[in-house]
Structure formats: structure tokens, C-alpha cells
Amino acid sequence: MLKTGGAIVLLAAAAALFGPALTPFDPVSQELALRLAAPTLSHPFGLDELGRDILARVLAGARISFLVGVTVVSISASLGTVLGAAAGYFGGLLDDAIGRAIDILLAFPGLLLAIALVAVLGPSLVNVLFALTIIGWVGYARLVRGQVLRVRELEYVQAARAMGARAPHILWRHIIPAAMPAVVVQATLGMGGAIVGEAALSFLGLGVQPPSPSWGTMLNGGRAHLLDAPHLTIFPGLAIAALVLGLNFLGDGLRDATDPRRNT
């Protein structure tokens, strides 16, 4: 599972990185005479409603997906780790304040808050990144807070405290590293979540705006052509599903590999 997931994600990352070299077509240049043309040897995924090469757009879309996944996960995981560690270690008012913020954000199911935020801020890639980060950090904070509560009373942490180590040092050197395996698993699964989140928002017309080739925007464009050009829907969706499946395989594999109960 770990290897399969890793292979799929590496393949998708390579496609995102070297995409433009893999196809002679530009993702935004139009050939109106060939609009909605079915897949052929020269255009293996066919052309879209404006005569743009779908393979070139799927490859360019991989860049947007990775950009969203990596950005959202990096900021959410860093913010969530710091806030969760501080809440768990210091307790008291800080813990209460962070805990209430987490409770309120978790009261909005899934993407709903992201939809609400993008609805008022306006559709754009930056607002999508902001909205997904706002809902993203909560999971990490809750996870790390729980881990810190478990670790902070362990002997090696008490020993560090007795030796006069300051709180930031103890958190950075002793406590946060103990929470890292769980954070890495969450980040892998969270990257899939962020990619689907961006695609969902773009599909609803609230995310990346045309002509940028986001996979969600492409699926949104395909809705009007289910009858006459299903390839507009099939290929971008396949790309999302494959990458998210790869990330889920990788996350599950990492979880199993880092779960002490599985190794005993």
C-alpha cells in the first residue's frame, strides 16, 4: 500500500514538474475548429469546449493541485502544530481559547466554512488557499494537543524540565518530535483533502477561475457536455481520483508503518 501510494504520488509529481515537456500543446491555446473533438493519437485526451488540449490542461492542472496541497498542508500543519503544542503544554486560558476556536471551527462540516469564506471573499486561488488553511489547521492542532498531553508528563520531559530547560526548548526538542509521525500521516491524508477541496470549490465556480486549468474548473466546464463530449469529464476526474487514491494509500501505509501496535 505504501509503495503503490508512493509510486502514484511520485508519478503525479513528475507529471506536474515536467508536464509542459510531455506534450507539444499549450494548455490555454485554442483551436476552435476542433472544439469538443474526441481523443485521437495527437490529442490522447481530446479537446475541450474551446478547443484546448485536455492532456496539456490535465498536466498543468497537476501543478495547481500540488501547489494547493503543499501550501495548505505546510501552513496548516505548522500553525496547527504550534497552536496545539502550546495549548497542550501550557494549558489554562491559552488551552481554553484554542480549544473553543477548534470547537467552533469543527462545528462547520467539512468544506462548508471554506465555501462560506470564498463566497464572501470572492473566487480566486489565494482565497481558496486561505479558506482551506482556516479549516485545515484545526485537525493538526487537535492531534498535536492530544499527543502533547500524553508526552508532557513522561520522565524524559520531566528530566529536561528539572535540568532547567525552558518551555520553547522542551517543546521544540522533546515534545513536538514525538508528535511528528502522527502529523506526517495527517499531512499526507490532508494533502488529498486539500486537493479535493480546491477541486470541489473550483467545480462549484468558487475556486480557480478560467482559463486557469484547475481540475475542478475543467470538470465544471464538462458538465454542459456530458451528452456530446464525456471525455471533458472523464480525464480530469480520473486525475483527481488517482492522485487522491495515491495519497490515501500513502497515508494509510505510513499510519500502519508508524503504529506501534502493528509492529509488536
Next chain:
Amino acid sequence: MTAFFVRRLLLTVPVLLGVTTLVFSLIHLVPGDPVQAMLGDSASPQDVAEMRGRLGLDRPLYVQYGSFLKGVTTANLGVSLRTNQPVTAAIAERVPATMELAAAAMAIAVLMAIPLGVIAAVNAGTTVDHAATTVALAGISVPGFWLGPLLAIVFSVVLGWLPVSGRGTLAHLVLPAITLGAPLAAVLARTTRASVIEELRELYVLAARARGASRERAVVRHAFRNSLIPIVTVLGLQFGAVLTGAVITETIFAWPGVGRLLIQSISFRDYPLVQGCILLIAVTYVAVNLLTDLVYGFLDPRIRYH
């Protein structure tokens, strides 16, 4: 028991207040002037001033907040800017469609997931288990906004068996319910598998087998019954995903529910209606989570003493 229920109910109050405050602040997060954003750049200053007065945005913030909270408690969330219909009435019209879709999706998910999860657990480690686990993981990975159009291509466009959009007959419900239920089924199948495997390791299952109970009986009557608690909990917790999924599914299949109303209101910048839809979905989610917790506390006495 009563103390647990009261404590859990009291804990919900600040969450609801926080949710309401966040929904209230949404309109103030609109970049620039929210009224200008709603009416467009061509609106005259008189129109803008008139709309600002109509929405109460010309009053001090604390007065607006007090008025919003009062509106929430009296189910008066203002009127839709586009249709002039009261927000609560516009939403109430759409609730039955969303509830119908959510109930059908959850029913489909349970019917698909539980047999799959139990079969995987009973055959843990075998090819059957790997196949079931892969199917479940694929189910989680396939987003509704792709599955829905794919189902429409196959069952509506190619085979012509089912209608592609709208609401009315049972046939209209099939594709949206499968689209919404599939990811839930995948999560539920994984939970069922893990939960049944956990129970199968317990001594009482071994004892039942030692007393002569068949393998099937030990699984169904003993292990499965006890593994229902986490399954019910996950079903409750996943209700949030169903509500969010409904926004996408209703948009794909033109299903006239609250989710579609939300997306339509966003495109018309009808902010009172947007606030109303978001508030309703979030409050429903909080209520279902509360109910799940209470049922869980009722089913498992250990929870009540934590």
C-alpha cells in the same frame, strides 16, 4: 446519566454562540463595501444607502449583532435580496428535498458498507479483504463531483435508464443518492471492518465458539452486535460530510435542496440567504453531533464517567 446529558447540552451552548457569531461576521468579511458588492458598481449612491438601511448595516456593529442573535432565536433571518421572500421560508421550502436525499444516501451507504466491512473482517488478511479494502479506499478517493457526472454519463446518457436531473419520482433520487452515499459507504465499510476485527479478538467470541456456536453465529450474533457502537458513532459523525456533499450533489443533479439554494444565493450575492443556509447546515450538524454523543453515552456507560 442526567448529569452527563446536562453537561453535554451546556457545552453545546458556547459552540452554537460561536457558530452564530462567525456566520454573522461573514457579511463583514466581504472586501470593500458589501452593499456595493451585492448591487454592483453601477448602483447609484441612493440605492446603496437604501439597501444598507434595509440590511441594517448602517447601525453600530453591536446593534447589528444583537439584532442578528434575536433573529436567530425567533427564526427571523431577514429577506432574500433577490426574491424578497423571508429567508427562513425560502430555506424551509428546500429542507424536505435535502432531508430526502440525505436519508436515501445514508440508507444506501449502510446497505453497501456493512456487508462489505463484515466480509472483509471475517476474511482479514486474505485477497477478499484486500479487494474490499481497496474498493473502500477507492470509494473515499473518488470525489462526488466526478462520480455524479460519471454515473449520469453511464445511466442517463448511454443507457437512458435514469433521469439526469430534477426531483419527483424515485428514479430521480437514485443517482444523487448513490453519489452522496458512496463516500460515506467507504468510510463506514472501513469502520465496520476495523470494529468487527477488534471484537473478533475478544474472549467472549472465543467462548461462544467453544460453546459450539457456528462461525457465522459468532460473527453476526456476538461480534457484529458489539461492533455496532462505533459504527453508529461514525454514521452520526459522517452526517456532516453528507450535508457538505449534498451541496455538491444537489448542484450536479439540479436537486432543489438547501445546498443548491446556497450555491445559487452565492452566485447572486444574496448574503442574507447565504448566511441562513450556512447557519442551518452548521446548526443541524451540531445537533446531530450532540445526538450522537448522547446516544453513545446511553449505549456505553463508560463514556458518561469521563
